[in-house]
Amino acid sequence: MELQFVPNGRRITLHPDCRDVVNSLTPWQRHAIYHQVCRQSFAQTHPEAAIDTGPLTTEGLDVVRGSLSAKEAVSIADVITANLEALGPSAGAHGPVSDDPTDVIINVAQTGDLRARLHDALPRILSDETTVILERYYGSHFRIHGAVTYRTHALTQQVGSFLWHRDTAPMGQIHMIVYLTPSGAASGSTQFLDLNQSARAASLGYHYEHLENRIRDIETIFDGIEEKPDVLCPELAAGDSVIFPAPRVLHRGNLPTHGYRDTFTLILLPSFVPWQADIEDFGADHIFGDTTMRTLITDPFQAPPLELPAAARGDLNITEQWVLVGRMLP
Numbered sequence: 464m465e466l467q468f469v470p471n472g473r474r475i476t477l478h479p480d481c482r483d484v485v486n487s488l489t490p491w492q493r494h495a496i497y498h499q500v501c502r503q504s505f506a507q508t509h510p511e512a513a514i515d516t517g518p519l520t521t522e523g524l525d526v527v528r529g530s531l532s533a534k535e536a537v538s539i540a541d542v543i544t545a546n547l548e549a550l551g552p553s554a555g556a557h558g559p560v561s562d563d564p565t566d567v568i569i570n571v572a573q574t575g576d577l578r579a580r581l582h583d584a585l586p587r588i589l590s591d592e593t594t595v596i597l598e599r600y601y602g603s604h605f606r607i608h609g610a611v612t613y614r615t616h617a618l619t620q621q622v623g624s625f626l627w628h629r630d631t632a633p634m635g636q637i638h639m640i641v642y643l644t645p646s647g648a649a650s651g652s653t654q655f656l657d658l659n660q661s662a663r664a665a666s667l668g669y670h671y672e673h674l675e676n677r678i679r680d681i682e683t684i685f686d687g688i689e690e691k692p693d694v695l696c697p698e699l700a701a702g703d704s705v706i707f708p709a710p711r712v713l714h715r716g717n718l719p720t721h722g723y724r725d726t727f728t729l730i731l732l733p734s735f736v737p738w739q740a741d742i743e744d745f746g747a748d749h750i751f752g753d754t755t756m757r758t759l760i761t762d763p764f765q766a767p768p769l770e771l772p773a774a775a776r777g778d779l780n781i782t783e784q785w786v787l788v789g790r791m792l793p
Contacts, residue, residue, distance in 0.1 A: 468500065473744070474735045475500070477764040486775040490759045491786050493777065494633035495793055497763035498733040501603035515599035523658035523712040525596060526697050527704040530588045530641050536702040539584070540643040540725045542577045543614055557723075559616045567718065569614040573751040581610065581727060582747055588641055588704065588729070589738060596706070597731065601635065606734035606741050608636075608761075608768070609754040612727050615651055617719045625716045626677035629661070629670055630709035631781075632758050634791050635733045638709045643725035646699035648717075651724030653705060655695045656681065656713040662788045663690060664713055670787055681713065711789040732758065732768075741767060 466485070467478035477485060485493055505512065519525040531539075547556035547569065554560065555569035573581060585607075589597075597605050630636065646652045656664065664670065669684045678684070681692045696717075697705060707714065718724075734741070741749070748754075749767045760776045761768035785793045 466496065471766070473740055474766050475504075475764075485764070486771075486777065489777045489783065490779065491634060491781075491783060492793070494635060494732075494759070494763050498601070498603065498633075498635045498792065501733045501735050502601070504735060505598070505601075505603040509598075512602070513599060515602075517596060517599060519596060519600045519706055519708075521658075522695075523661065523708055524655050524695060524697075525706045526699070527593055527596070527706065528700075529702055530590075530593065530704040531584055531643075531702040533701045535584065535587075536641070536643045539577070539580050539727070540701075542580055543571050543612065543643070543725055546571065546575065546577055547614070555614060555616070559618070564618055567616040567618045569616070571612040571614055573610065573612055577612070578747075578751045581612070581751065584727075585742075588639070588727075593639075593704075593706075594738070597637065600637070601733050604734045604737045605637070605731045606736075606738050606767075607750050608730045608732050608758055609756060610727065610729050610750050611756070613725070615716070615718060615724045615726070617721050617723065625718055626674075626679055627669070627681050627713050627715045628672055628677050629711065629713055629789070631671050632710045633732060633763070634708070634710050634786060634789075636708065636710055636758060637706060637731040639704055639706045639729040639731060641702070641704045641727045641729075642699045643701060643727060644723070645701050646697075646703070646724065648720075650722065651719035652696050652698070652717045654715050654717065655707060656692055657695065658712055658789060660690075660692055661711065661713045664692075665788050669713075670789070671781055679715075708789075708791070710786075711791065730756065730758065732763070 466481045468475040469478050517525065544556050547554045560566045644650060664684050667684055685692050745767050755770050757770060760770050762771050781787060
């Protein structure tokens with residue numbers, strides 16, 4: 464059955480007669496179809512758009528220097544400190560909230576002055592130049608699905624996101640991490656394998672790993688073969704950003720060895736309209752509030768997307784080869 468779409472204001476929505484067909488697909492297929500529709504529309508309205516050969520497309524990683532000024536980044540970090548201090552000594556302003564290793568990561572509530580500061584910073588973070596980088600990668604517009612702000616404290620034991628993994632998410636998902644404090648060997652950094660080596664690791668059986676199976680030393684996956692991993696770890700100043708497709712490239716964080724690291728992360732997905740349109744039409748609660756981060760089970764044809772009912776989510780077991788090897792589209 465050929466899928467049909469109907470106009471919905473500035474956007475499109477799925478024709479009701481096609482809903483059962485789309486619900487029968489896997490979540491990765493569902494999101495890929497939406498992305499392909501967005502690409503077709505973008506190609507019609509932007510015939511001059513260049514084919515992208517930038518590092519985000521070729522390597523799966525790009526660094527944007529000065530997404531925010533160092534002064535603005537540090538001032539936002541100061542607001543994080545003030546907000547956590549206001550919650551009391553056990554809120555994580557200056558140390559982990561408990562002895563549990565997972566509690567070194569503080570998910571900071573994006574409310575009050577912090578939310579206002581982050582909202583105000585969005586046009587600078589997603590500047591015209593950065594928007595072009597993202598649109599060339601996607602071949603379409605994109606939207607902000609949500610955002611998270613973390614304060615990560617020092618710890619010697621590596622856990623969870625600080626072990627090598629790929630995110631289980633739509634293949635068009637991008638993470639843009641804005642560092643509000645410097646990122647380096649002592650202050651906490653992020654390591655990556657590029658697209659080719661992530662695909663190679665997948666061919667060796669390491670791709671979407673459950674927490675208990677994640678590893679710290681990626682070299683062990685390449686044992687016994689001639690190719691060795693070339694780990695990328697950009698040094699970043701306060702205000703710099705990294706952009707990467709989290710479901711496609713293997714990555715892991717490094718905890719700081721002293722103090723803390725502050726980051727503001729945007730979760731981006733393909734869109735039929737520019738990123739500003741969602742804020743104009745729906746406000747920003749979906750960015751800074753309690754929006755689900757389980758993007759894979761959301762309905763991309765709904766604006767803003769919500770989680771699908773359990774019966775309509777499809778098979779969540781990863782069996783498609785294009786997903787396993789990390790391609791953006793089938």
